Amino acid sequence: MKKILLAGLAVLALGGVSMAFAQGDVITQRRAGLKRMGEHMTAMKAVADVRGPGAQFSGTLDEMIAFYQGLPARFPAGSGTGDTKALPTIWSDNAGFVAAANDAVAKLQALRVAATTGDGAAFQTAWQAVGPTCGACHRTYRAR
Numbered sequence: 001m002k003k004i005l006l007a008g009l010a011v012l013a014l015g016g017v018s019m020a021f022a023q024g025d026v027i028t029q030r031r032a033g034l035k036r037m038g039e040h041m042t043a044m045k046a047v048a049d050v051r052g053p054g055a056q057f058s059g060t061l062d063e064m065i066a067f068y069q070g071l072p073a074r075f076p077a078g079s080g081t082g083d084t085k086a087l088p089t090i091w092s093d094n095a096g097f098v099a100a101a102n103d104a105v106a107k108l109q110a111l112r113v114a115a116t117t118g119d120g121a122a123f124q125t126a127w128q129a130v131g132p133t134c135g136a137c138h139r140t141y142r143a144r
Helices: 002-049 055-069 094-117 120-141
Strands: none
Touching: 002 055, 002 120, 055 094, 094 120
16 A cells, blocks of 8 residues: 555656646747747848848748747746746736737738838838837736
């Protein structure tokens, strides 16, 4: 009986460890992804600032759109502790967080359209619309 109990406790402990690793993985993955999204925005800024057409960013924008479509899933319940700046508001106001992610997707889709037109002024305007969307999400759902 003792051996069965100890074996059961060992399984539970290992399960807890694997959940901790899984949580760490999701945090690491989302941090890396968000950092990459910021790097993409920085690269596009250089082109938008000079009213460049932005056509070279079509693939980048496809990647960004896909990332932000999956953003809410990158914050599963229980992944708010550890090396993260995620605020509890992500989970307590999940509908708002999902809406913010959807807004980012919409703005990025508009930027993607502007990039394909070859119109530098349109690309600049659409790029400028994305920044406030990022900032609004950061103010509400990210610790500084």
